Amino acid sequence: MKLKKLHIFIFLLSATLFSCTNNEPAKPEGKDDKDEEFIFPEFFKYAEVLGKLYGINPEETQTNSPITPLTGLPLDSSSPDTYTIGVDSFEEACNWALAHCIPEEEKENFIIEPEKEKRIDFGESGYLIWKPENSPSCLAQVEVIFPEFKIAHSFDILPKSMLPENDNSLFYRGNIVQDTTDRQYYIVVRACEGDYGIMLSFAGKWNDNKYKYKEYNDWWKDDFELPIGPSEAAWKAYAQMYWDNRENFVALMNDIKKNVSGIEFFGAPAVYTLMGDSNNSYRYAVGEPWGGRHLWWARKVWKLTQRYVYIGRNEISQPNYWTLPSFRTQDYHDVDHDYWSHPSFYGGVHEERFINSKYYMERFVLVYENSI
Numbered sequence: 001m002k003l004k005k006l007h008i009f010i011f012l013l014s015a016t017l018f019s020c021t022n023n024e025p026a027k028p029e030g031k032d033d034k035d036e037e038f039i040f041p042e043f044f045k046y047a048e049v050l051g052k053l054y055g056i057n058p059e060e061t062q063t064n065s066p067i068t069p070l071t072g073l074p075l076d077s078s079s080p081d082t083y084t085i086g087v088d089s090f091e092e093a094c095n096w097a098l099a100h101c102i103p104e105e106e107k108e109n110f111i112i113e114p115e116k117e118k119r120i121d122f123g124e125s126g127y128l129i130w131k132p133e134n135s136p137s138c139l140a141q142v143e144v145i146f147p148e149f150k151i152a153h154s155f156d157i158l159p160k161s162m163l164p165e166n167d168n169s170l171f172y173r174g175n176i177v178q179d180t181t182d183r184q185y186y187i188v189v190r191a192c193e194g195d196y197g198i199m200l201s202f203a204g205k206w207n208d209n210k211y212k213y214k215e216y217n218d219w220w221k222d223d224f225e226l227p228i229g230p231s232e233a234a235w236k237a238y239a240q241m242y243w244d245n246r247e248n249f250v251a252l253m254n255d256i257k258k259n260v261s262g263i264e265f266f267g268a269p270a271v272y273t274l275m276g277d278s279n280n281s282y283r284y285a286v287g288e289p290w291g292g293r294h295l296w297w298a299r300k301v302w303k304l305t306q307r308y309v310y311i312g313r314n315e316i317s318q319p320n321y322w323t324l325p326s327f328r329t330q331d332y333h334d335v336d337h338d339y340w341s342h343p344s345f346y347g348g349v350h351e352e353r354f355i356n357s358k359y360y361m362e363r364f365v366l367v368y369e370n371s372i
Contacts, residue, residue: 044291044305045103046122046146051290052232053100053144054151058125059292067149071100071195071233073355075163081153086160086194090114090132093139093157095324096195099233101128101142101155104307104331126151137162160194169193170356173241174252176260176368179352185263186352186364187256190237196353198234199364202268204348214288216302226306229285230351235309236326239316241372242274243325250275252372260368269346270311281312283345286329306332308345 043058050056055070072083087093094114102110106120110130118130126146133140142155169191171177177186177199186199213225242249253275257266265271269282291304310328317326332343354360 042121042123042125044303045105045120046125047290047292048103048305049101049122049128049144050146050149051288054149055288056149057288057290057292058148061149067151069153069155070231070353071096072155073195079154083153083155084163084194085155085157086163087139087157088160090134090139091324093132095236096157096233097130097140097142099231099236101144102130122146158194163194168356169197170354170361171197171199171364171366172371173237174370174372175366176256176263177364178367180363180365184350185260185265185367187265189234189241192354192356196355198231198237199352199354200230200234200238201350201352202265202271202348203350204264204267216304226289226304227285227345227347228288229309229347230349231287232307232309232329234351235284235286235311235329236324238270239326240324243316245372246274248372252370255370256368268348270349273312277313279312279314281310281315283308283310283343284349285309285345285347303333308332308343 047058050058053069053071054067056067061067069083072085074080074082075084076082085093085096087096094110097114098107098110103120106118110118114130115132115134117132119127120129121127125148126144128145129143131141131143136159138156138158140157142157144151144153144155171188172191173188175188177188178184179186184201184203186201188197188199190196190198214228215225253266253271256263266275269280270284273280273282286307286309289304289306291302293300293302308330310330312327315328317328354364
């Protein structure tokens with residue numbers, strides 16, 4: 001009888017241990033990161049383009065939400081899905097495409113032959129087509145088809161001379177404006193001439209607290225955060241502003257520092273490193289992370305990519321025939337079971353965009369008018 005009870009005890013103990021050890025799924029033998037299951041092979045390129053062109057993450061956006069691009073002006077009310085971008089050259093048209101719709105892994109091939117039509121497929125999620133023309137009336141077109149979000153947009157990239165009444169921007173590069181809603185200062189880095197104008201605030205702690213992180217949630221562990229920064233287009237505009245004439249850039253910044261009281265830009269590494277002779281560079285976030293969920297040890301977890309830009313005198317690329325100057329960028333891949341691996345970076349920079357409308361004329365007040 002005692003022996004029978006002992007057998008029953010051992011059986012129950014074994015069952016309990018088996019149950020406990022299986023609360024956390026064991027990693028399959030021979031399984032490593034390269035065997036992780038993804039939703040589909042082209043998903044992360046697709047998520048990158050959605051982030052750059054529309055500012056959305058496919059894992060977080062309702063498919064019935066109205067989606068409008070971050071770039072391009074809807075000039076023709078009879079064609080609401082056609083957006084117009086005005087630039088000065090085919091080189092600038094290529095630079096627009098690199099900043100807004102060419103995935104990172106496709107950029108090298110694009111730069112080699114931008115004068116050739118290129119189709120980029122995203123599996124079941126759609127495609128985009130780059131159609132260069134380089135003619136006096138049209139420099140290029142981009143067709144974007146993403147059925148999941150009911151996106152069927154065309155982007156016409158035209159010479160600025162073809163655009164009606166678009167040569168008088170509210171603000172110009174180098175102007176300082178103040179937001180009447182919160183009293184923060186911005187420097188204009190791109191005028192509204194053929195596309196949205198762009199302004200940047202380097203107001204340190206205020207921006208750092210308000211715009212630094214985006215939170216991600218998983219049911220099985222604590223929430224985690226990844227940084228948010230200005231768009232790739234904004235950093236490219238800032239690079240162009242510096243590259244065109246470094247001496248004028250430094251003189252402009254010193255004059256702003258002297259004449260605009262209360263402005264808090266000059267403690268920002270992204271500003272002071274370009275004003276002096278130091279070869280230091282500083283890392284900032286570019287836009288929002290992109291990516292989605294995948295399976296890891298039988299759990300569906302986040303896998304995200306975050307782009308960073310390096311701001312420094314020696315971090316700016318030499319322009320070539322097809323591209324404009326830009327600061328060096330680097331992509332980091334984050335998985336939420338290893339999210340602490342993302343690098344240190346500087347925050348405190350915020351972007352706003354504007355068009356030539358009454359709303360922006362009333363919201364932003366010009367406080368410093370010199371331009372560069």
